[in-house]
Amino acid sequence: QQPVQSPQAVILREGEDAVINCSSSKALYSVHWYRQKHGEAPVFLMILLKGGEQKGHDKISASFNEKKQQSSLYLTASQLSYSGTYFCGTEFDNAGNMLTFGGGTRLMVKP
Amino acid sequence: DGGITQSPKYLFRKEGQNVTLSCEQNLNHDAMYWYRQDPGQGLRLIYYSQIVNDFQKGDIAEGYSVSREKKESFPLTVTSAQKNPTAFYLCASSRLAGGTYEQYFGPGTRLTVT
Numbered sequence: 001q002q003p004v005q006s007p008q009a010v011i012l013r014e015g016e017d018a019v020i021n022c023s024s025s026k027a028l029y030s031v032h033w034y035r036q037k038h039g040e041a042p043v044f045l046m047i048l049l050k051g052g053e054q055k056g057h058d059k060i061s062a063s064f065n066e067k068k069q070q071s072s073l074y075l076t077a078s079q080l081s082y083s084g085t086y087f088c089g090t091e092f093d094n095a096g097n098m099l100t101f102g103g104g105t106r107l108m109v110k111p
Numbered sequence: 112d113g114g115i116t117q118s119p120k121y122l123f124r125k126e127g128q129n130v131t132l133s134c135e136q137n138l139n140h141d142a143m144y145w146y147r148q149d150p151g152q153g154l155r156l157i158y159y160s161q162i163v164n165d166f167q168k169g170d171i172a173e174g175y176s177v178s179r180e181k182k183e184s185f186p187l188t189v190t191s192a193q194k195n196p197t198a199f200y201l202c203a204s205s206r207l208a209g210g211t212y213e214q215y216f217g218p219g220t221r222l223t224v225t
Contacts, residue, residue, distance in 0.1 A: 002153065030210045041201060041216035042154070049211065087153055091210025098144075098169065099210045101153040 001025055003090045005102035012078045012109045020073040020105045022088030031064055031071040032089040032099060042087060078109045113138045115217035117202050122222045132187045132220045134202030142208035143185035147171060148199040160185055161208040189222065196224045
């Protein structure tokens, strides 16, 4: 079952913050986050593993709530370059399973 | 530079013709994947390969075929049996198979069948 991402789309002004959620009805082992610019390949942002720590670099971080089977991506002080579609990819149950991707969240940052 | 290459970037075919999409990687990764992306949609797994000469069906394998004769190469054939082949196709690789490893994506091939 595909994980559900919310919101589906968000528009920000430069410098504002955003949170993107990825929820699953099945137990998660890992969650990946990728960003895709229009017509380009997705670019890896980070992986969160079950039992692992919150990840982050620069102004983008993410958390993994095992009880809720949910991951959240936090974008702080957004920049124009953050615009794109964000996808979460989830690995269910155990290590070694393939990723199932959510439908994506479109983020637009305006000057 | 290490990475994944896909060719061609754009491909046009007539209905009823088979077409093969190329994917090559020089990252020395064992695992390779093919995904399909439709407008406004997420990525759906077509096939994946964990090792040379072995591959498994993903969620939407019907109408597609693959081969993995070399570690570096994982071509995808879209056959005439695929009911709605027009889409953006992405190839990816990872050090090993599974969700624990970061996936690297190629630039994609946009296939249009008329």
